[in-house]
Amino acid sequence: MVLELLHNGITLETTTKKGNTALHIAALAGQEQVVTELVNYGANVNAQSQKGFTPLYMAAQENHLEVVKFLLENGANQSIPTEDGFTPLAVALQQGHENVVALLINYGTKGKVRLPALHIAARNDDTRTAAVLLQNDPNPDVLSKTGFTPLHIAAHYENLNVAQLLLNRGANVNFTPKNGITPLHIASRRGNVIMVRLLLDRGAQIDAKTKDELTPLHCAARNGHVRIIEILLDHGAPIQAKTKNGLSPIHMAAQGDHVDCVKQLLQYNAEIDDITLDHLTPLHVAAHCGHHRMAKVLLDKGAKPNSRALNGFTPLHIACKKNHMRVMDLLLKQSASLEAVTESGLTPLHVASFMGHLNVVKILLQKGASPSASNVKVETPLHMASRAGHYEVAEFLLENAAPVDAKAKDDQTPLHCAARMGHKELVKLLLEHKANPNSTTTAGHTPLHIAAREGHVQTVRILLDMEAQQTKMTKKGFTPLHVASKYGKVDVAELLLERGANPNSAGKNGLTPLHVAVHHNNLDVVNLLVSKGGSPHSAARNGYTALHIASKQNQVEVANSLLQYGASANAESLQGVTPLHLASQEGRPDMVSLLISKQANVNLGNKSGLTPLHLVAQEGHVGIADILVKQGASVYAATRMGYTPLHVTCHYGNIKMVKFLVQHQANVNSKTRLGYTPLHQAAQQGHTDIVTLLLKHGAQPNETTTHGTTALAIAKRLGYISVIDVLKLVTDESVSMMTTEKHRMSFPETVDEILDVSEDEGIAQLTLGEELLGTGGARYMKMDDMKDHDDDFLSPKKSLEYERGLGTANYSPAIPRIPRVSPETVNLKEHEIDQQHTPLPLPKEYDEDSLIPSSPATETSDNVSPVASPIHTGFLVSFMVDARGGSMRGSRHNGLRVIIPPRTCAAPTRITCRLVKPQKLTSPPPLVEGEGLASRIISLGPASMQFLGPVIVEIPHFAALGRGDRELVVLRSENGSVWKEHRNRYGDEVLETILNGMDEELESQEELGKKRIRRIISTDFPLYFAVVSRVQQESDLIGPEGGSLTSKLVPMVQATFPETAVTKRVRLGLQLLVNAHCYNKKKIRMAQEALLQPVRDMGHSEILRGHFRGTQPFEKGLGFPHRVPELRGWDDMRLRGQGDEAEDLPGEQVSEEQFTDEHGNIVTKKIVRKVVRRGKGSGEEGVLEMSMEGSLQDVNDLEGNAEQYLSYAILGHDSSKSSPQDSTPSPKQSYVDT
Template sequence: MLTQEEQTPLHIASRLGNVDIVMLLLQHGAAVDTTTKDMYTALHIAAKEGQEEVAAILVENQASVKATTKNGFTPLHVAAKYGNMNVAKILLQKESKLDSQGKNDITPLHLACHYDHSNVANMILEKGASPHLPSQNGHTPLHIAARKNQMDIASTLLEHGADPNAESKAGFTPLQLSAQKGHYDMTNLLIEHGADPNHKAKNGLTALHLCAQEDSIRVASILVKNGANVESETESGYRPIHVASHFGNLSMIRFLLKHNAQIDVCTNHNYTPLHQAAQQGHAHVATALVEGNASHNAKTKDGLTPLNVAQKLGYISVMEVLKGLPYDTQTPDNKMWEEKYKVIAPETLQETNFMSDSDDEGGSDGLINEQPYRYLTADLMKSLRDDSLPIDVTRDDPIHRQLSKEEKQEFTQSNNYCPPENFDSTDGINLGRLHFRSFLVSFLVDARGGTMKGCRHSGIRIIVPPRRAPMPIRVTCKLIKSNKVASPPSLMEGEALATRIIEMGPVGASFLGPVLIDVPHFAAIQGKERELIILRSENGESWKEHDNSHENDDSLFNTAHDTQMSASHTGRIMRIITTEFPQYFAIVTRIKQEVHVIGADGGILISSVANHVQAVFPPGALTKKIKVGLQHRRVGSWAHLENIFTECMSF
């Protein structure tokens, strides 16, 4: 008998650790290596669940320790992933292959390192596993330990001869991954074992460049102390001070200048650190560089000064810093002003995280559910899917979004900056009508604003008017299920979510004025009996009602909803107005509620749904002012008179 996922009774008994049933099934001819739909044997499942007695019985009955799943993983891979050392011992006693490589060349040692199971990693290494084998993207186990700051495992790997200068396919070493993450002790450990602080990846990035990107001063101090070159250049000519200026890391800039970094050094496109700060809208960095005597007359290959760059992109705060300085020439040729500006960016390390438990990346553990079996019902059986061992090592793509030596990233709609057709170069800000662009999960917006429509989430629309973004902001917007939030909003009787929860980013981002988020919903608002409210949560733990009022007279707020979106959603669109992003918004439908502040003087609450429904508070009934809410609910003709009520609540 098989389940929908082709599991046999032996699979289920192995998960539950029922030794007697396992022995009984084997004695009556159950095939020990029968696989599920995803090629999992009973031994794979016992390895995951840590059922060592079951594993021992299966092995004694000739279960294959070399059997692989659809993704190429052996039972030892599974035991290593879940840290089940005793099962791993049983498998190794039966000559399980130590360095077996599954999907994307992942070995059991990779898994033990990734999930921080130092005891399993130690045992596998002592049995002779190679610490040098790379995954498909070139990551060795030491790369993983360095990135995840696993000191014990890293020390063990180094003791067993792991190479601290091993390169991934993109040329990155464990030291560079550690430096990017800001791991102070790990960086120290790697340098003590011979890691090269000046090693360059294939795009020219060094560990110090990555520290400059992340503003990791402590790690940078270790690198410089051990001979890291503050003037090292990438393939595009970027030095650490360029990178720090690009990302607005003022503390790192001061650190580099203290260690004799040149302030006016140029990239291959003749961009100085001041150009980078102006391009990104970092007024505080521009101020510090000018105070440090950076040249404000320096020109790019296109003849642009830092002030010209700020003018083209509309960064008023940067323009204020640079305008009062003496210039040799104020503007480049008129021809240059007519051309679209091309953003010049440094190389970055963006190596794909090759193992993930994220549901978005297919990392759910359905077959091997974390909840113990209580009984087997039809609903439980529906949830029994095979453990996918989530490994995402499809490519070594550390720089899939970077620019090569000869490339420039064009500042056009393809980059989601949404430059309008009537862009006015005199002040760098467009005040005309915003045009729609589409985005998947995120888009970049600057001082010129933008109107973006989600192509993934039912036409959700975000409007950022001009001069609202204080600097370039990568806006993210996703609709997620309520069970993905740590503490979903608590709903009263008669309340329900009108759409999925809206996850915004960056969390805490503030704008210089209101921005709009138009969200389609599926709530049926009949007459005046129901209403929609907006809840917000800064951290996913607590919720409060969002103040959706505004005092801005901007004509943009009077524009109609997108006609195409309105047609597809029959007008069911909720407009959120906000000046800052919480982590989550939630749109809730509820029975119409009248809310007023009533104090010791008393007062009357009158329902807008039924005027004859009133709540009267005589003088002296309340000792202080409180918010009081009134809801009027209709009930069917079947209700008894005593069950008909009007709900009144205080806040």
């Protein structure tokens, strides 16, 4: 209707008797759409009625927020009053329409922040509006979106009138939002004296802290308000209050260069050398900011010019770093040390050189700084300038006698540093000053090697022009061309070749640049090298050509390029291995097809007669086998020992490959030189499914080896029950009885070649594992290494140096070692077979695509029938388990049992369980002193298997625990390299719950102890479990609050830790090694030795008090009941592998003291308290007070990376028989390991 009237041209200015237009009426009624149409058709938004009412006034009066907003946006003037002088804002305030009030107040202000009405009134110091708002809503602490109250706003804008009103109406003067900022913080920051006094008079908390722990005094100091500082201090503000970072108000004032504030604070006795958490003083801050006046005031007031920050930086270091010349001059005049060094050994000259501040460098050298000073890496200032590329600084250093060929810790010279960064002008400068272009690092790298690695062509050109030798080799025999080839630097390689580099130079392993380029798949470099004369026929030490490497790594483009340049597809290594062997073994169809297309011989065997098809059979690559057979590969080819591909695949359990070969007429009854058929091989390895398949295809079960053994006899000897079940149905028993007492194990040949393409020196890797424990017996580690900690000191330090950053592996990751089982036949006595033989591959699970007919004997490849719940069933290596659960006992090892309760296994799963010798592992369990393995290591599978509930594993052990001084712990490893302690979270009381209704008998811990069986409860399977016997240990978490550890074995032995003795919360353990040794000649006898671990986590204060009162050797008077025994003792800091010495220092305190023994008798003892110095690797003095308490200072200052532990021992001797010096054994005899 309105629109129709408007279309018909109705007059918009028509009014009622009271002067209201249509727009007035629509606004009063809140008709937003009508208001919109009227305004769009030209209605006057500021039209007034007879009494002066505007449409905006009416909308505000009725709280029509959207209408008010629309009118304002379309030109409505909120300043037009009525006849009585009321504005829209006034009527909105009167009616209590806060949203409309806020809109009217905020409209026209800049920014996106929209404050509540009371906040706006506070900002505008509008007490009238604020008073009206508080009448409608008496809460003066209403919050804005940012969490501030109106009082915060008033304090910020210094509006005293509103502030007083708010406080009078009950505003909380200490209201604290999430950020912790109070109105007093804001007022102190703004510097309004009257506001601060007002807030303090109303009870503002003077030491209130923000989220960052800033006090009002910090705020005033940072902004330079001297008068505020004075007021706050007079009211008791804490002058040494610290922020989270340890900044005090004087730091804040120094940062802002507020000299008067600093003077004011010092007048109130502020600490002039107060330190932050990083040990920064106000002078450090002034030096950092370059505030010369501030630095002068601080120094004049007594600030220390050589104070060191936590990283060792002095104010002079900082001034030199920031290039603040005036501050530096001032510090030097105040005797700041030019030789002061940081934690990393940097002098101020090092810092200035690295930053490139030439003027600073000049002044430092003029003041006597040494240009030859070195840091902890033995780097000089010239090294620093060269690395950072500061030409002018380096030039000035050289002019002032800086050694141009100074060598750092790894023998890097400044020229190495400049070459690495590609600073060609700096390289020229160094060479002009006679720098040696052929100097080598400890790894044998010259500057040319390093420039080649980084691809700096111009730097390489400069070095070559200055007679840098291209024939120089690293310790691994790499020339610069090798390095460029490794890192794919084509331009550098091209330049080196133009300058006469030999493309066929061979390193120590016979590797040419072409080998290296191929190994790292740098095709452009490969093409360059072969085009410049690089021979594709060059062989490494093991006979590998570049094509061998490309074939193994499936680099088809590289191989194609090599073949185009004449590489032979039939090149043989020292063992006769061709590229086709390697490509086939790796299962690379494209590479195999390429090599065959280039006349690769598919039937060429290596020195042992292994053809590519043998290796494919070993790995189970059926697709590759199909390619080879179609190209004429013989399925009858036999090795030197007579193994056909069918023998090999039967040995390794590849059922699909077996099916493929028999489909291609492989002879299922062919024999090796020892008379083994494929059936013998499959039976020996326990592959039931393969045995069944071979029998179906005509394998003769009665065939015997040269020693008269049938496949059935082998299966019986090795205990493969499921294989026995299949073979006994078809084997003549009279033939199967023809067995000898010795069984010859049969293993096919395999490839065992390794190619080292590593550039750097590495430690020779042991291949068989028998050397891994070393000649010294068990490995040792600290207690914390077994726990799930991630301490920084366990992490390897990352090196930025070129030589150390290239890797240390001594073998090529792309060409891994293929393990050889040697010798080919191993003789084992019958009784040894059950204990030692473990089949190499795990038995394969049932294959749905198999041609084998279904039968109870072939449904699974092990000896556990899946028909019934496998309760109390034996197993050899593995067994099947499902949701029904099961309990399986080891057939070979009495006491070994695995219990899988019902409903803990989500799906049918094959569980494997083996006993492994520790020397067979790359990283056997690490052991501390007094520990040893108490059983074979248990290997469980599937590794990382997660169960739905706890499962139980019981492991037999051979530890003797009868005396009660030892205990068993279980270690676990998820990956075979990292070990940690496994803790059972379930006690015996919940065993019935764990069994989940399973009818299984579980013995108590006491019964298990008598049978020497350890029970493990876990919800998952690690890769390995190990049972370890150790001296009984008491451990607890000790923190800065202190604590104590008491030995349960000898309760009188106790280690106590005072407050702050340990800097962080760590787990410490106390062990007591009982000694029963008596040194008869001198009447000396040793008490228990207390072992405390670890020591790295301890602090820098007194950390140990060992109470050794009443230990057995002394209570009985050492066999001299009528004499008072004299007690002596010392501490021994042992660093494994470093042979520490200790020597007695002169001076001792002797006293007689009385103690009460465990029987209540008073015993008098003569106490000798003696100072003992530890030897190399320590450098600290320790004081040990035996029979009372001992202390050790500054353990954290210990140097060296060896593993450490503290040992405390007490000795007693008959003082009447010998002098104290004669009777005390040497520190080398101060402990006896048990």
